[in-house]
Amino acid sequence: MTEARMSSEPQPLIDLSDAAIDWQVLLHSGNASAADHERYQRWRRLSVEHLLAAEEAEALWGDIGHTEAAVQLPLQATPRRRYRGAAIAASLLLALVAYGGWQQAPALLADYHTSTGERRTITLEDGSRVTLNSASAFSVKYNDERRVVSLREGEALFEPAQDPRPFVVDSGGEAVQGNDAVFSVRRQGKASSVVVARGEARIGTRVLAASPDAQAQTAWQRGKLIFNGRPLREVIAELERYQHGRILISDSQLGALPVSGVFDLNDPHGLLSTLEQRYALKVTYLPWLAVLY
Amino acid sequence: MLTSPASGLLASFQEHYDDLLQFLTRRMNDRQRAADVAQETWLKLVKIDEQEVPVLHARSFIFRVAGNLAIDTLRREQRQESNLGDSDAAVQLVCPAPAPEATLLARERLAMLDEALLQLSDNARQALLLNRVEGLTQAQIAQRLGVSESMVAKYIGQALRHCRDWLKHNHD
Numbered sequence: 001m002t003e004a005r006m007s008s009e010p011q012p013l014i015d016l017s018d019a020a021i022d023w024q025v026l027l028h029s030g031n032a033s034a035a036d037h038e039r040y041q042r043w044r045r046l047s048v049e050h051l052l053a054a055e056e057a058e059a060l061w062g063d064i065g066h067t068e069a070a071v072q073l074p075l076q077a078t079p080r081r082r083y084r085g086a087a088i089a090a091s092l093l094l095a096l097v098a099y100g101g102w103q104q105a106p107a108l109l110a111d112y113h114t115s116t117g118e119r120r121t122i123t124l125e126d127g128s129r130v131t132l133n134s135a136s137a138f139s140v141k142y143n144d145e146r147r148v149v150s151l152r153e154g155e156a157l158f159e160p161a162q163d164p165r166p167f168v169v170d171s172g173g174e175a176v177q178g179n180d181a182v183f184s185v186r187r188q189g190k191a192s193s194v195v196v197a198r199g200e201a202r203i204g205t206r207v208l209a210a211s212p213d214a215q216a217q218t219a220w221q222r223g224k225l226i227f228n229g230r231p232l233r234e235v236i237a238e239l240e241r242y243q244h245g246r247i248l249i250s251d252s253q254l255g256a257l258p259v260s261g262v263f264d265l266n267d268p269h270g271l272l273s274t275l276e277q278r279y280a281l282k283v284t285y286l287p288w289l290a291v292l293y
Numbered sequence: 294m295l296t297s298p299a300s301g302l303l304a305s306f307q308e309h310y311d312d313l314l315q316f317l318t319r320r321m322n323d324r325q326r327a328a329d330v331a332q333e334t335w336l337k338l339v340k341i342d343e344q345e346v347p348v349l350h351a352r353s354f355i356f357r358v359a360g361n362l363a364i365d366t367l368r369r370e371q372r373q374e375s376n377l378g379d380s381d382a383a384v385q386l387v388c389p390a391p392a393p394e395a396t397l398l399a400r401e402r403l404a405m406l407d408e409a410l411l412q413l414s415d416n417a418r419q420a421l422l423l424n425r426v427e428g429l430t431q432a433q434i435a436q437r438l439g440v441s442e443s444m445v446a447k448y449i450g451q452a453l454r455h456c457r458d459w460l461k462h463n464h465d
Binding site (some may be wrong): 025045059061064073224262277281 | 302346403
């Protein structure tokens with residue numbers, strides 16, 4: 001379109017847009033105070049022009065998390081990876097462990113548990129660290145020969161401390177042993193799955209090694225959910241673990257829609273609204289229920 | 294105050310409707326399609342209006358919103374034509390469902406963002422992605438990249454501005 005522009009056409013509000021970007025930089029810097037967040041909320045509402053600039057900058061910030069570059073980032077193991085919590089070289093092995101005897105023990109019987117939406121890292125007496133995902137529970141049984149952790153429900157990431165005694169995770173079926181590994185175990189119905197993030201773990205005589213997906217699989221530990229072309233129904237099933245209430249997908253075709261992106265676990269509602277915008281879904285919220293169509 | 298800020302925006306839309314329609318007709322080359330975009334603009338303004346935020350320059354704001362929607366519509370139509378060949382008949386057959394369209398627009402936007410990210414310097418891209426995706430603080434990124442914290446803030450600001458400009462450049 002190269003026609004002459006009408007004088008009434010608005011000027012680009014580049015200054016406001018720059019200011020809105022500066023706000024994004026500050027708010028995500030790690031140095032922003034509660035007062036900064038409040039100031040930003042006030043700034044946003046100074047006028048609709050501010051609001052529009054703010055929304056554009058927020059959308060930009062949000063969308064960058066859904067680019068190919070962002071989704072690939074955790075998969076590129078670089079020599080200098082992160083150190084907070086577990087330093088995890090990318091790797092994965094998914095092993096299905098036959099489900100043994102007892103029914104899900106209630107969280108009340110466990111030594112440690114988290115409620116829905118909660119995450120917690122616990123340091124055990126030997127220095128081993130266990131990060132519990134949402135709605136998860138485990139108990140500890142240490143003796144002179146073995147360090148046994150029983151995962152009662154949900155999912156946990158284990159970082160065993162150096163110790164001559166074997167470190168064993170029991171999730172109802174075959175036990176996983178991983179003295180020199182960082183690994184997560186998740187109970188799902190009658191099966192458990194194991195993701196080895198670093199090192200090697202063992203189930204019986206089988207050795208579980210590692211693969212490039214673990215960084216994404218254990219992203220929950222860093223407060224993120226990472227999906228790379230996962231069907232919407234699986235994404236929603238994941239999301240349901242982190243919030244109260246159900247999410248229904250209205251038709252099965254929609255459930256197959258591939259979804260990619262990095263989402264913030266502390267804001268499951270935000271994930272739904274992102275899906276709404278990005279994939280043009282509609283979300284209807286009822287008490288304890290969201291319906292996607 | 295006789296009017297709320299909200300109704301100011303909507304009142305202004307009504308007041309300037311003829312001008313707006315003219316402006317859109319020139320952009321869209323077609324009065325009917327212009328009216329559709331005007332309708333879309335109204336719906337968007339109603340949403341903005343619900344936020345009850347004051348308007349500095351209602352008229353220019355409305356034209357800006359309408360202009361953006363017009364561009365989106367034109368791009369959408371161009372793509373449909375190129376997808377289906379240039380024959381008028383093919384275009385006539387298109388009865389676009391809104392959902393896949395919006396998805397396409399979103400995908401295109403992400404593809405552009407990826408392009409923009411590739412154009413950045415390594416440090417600027419790393420700083421932005423480590424911040425946005427890994428959730429590292431500026432201090433942690435500074436340590437990792439071996440630069441000062443204020444440099445990291447600069448990188449991230451730069452990277453975001455570049456992404457914004459690239460989107461805008463490809464949008465108009």
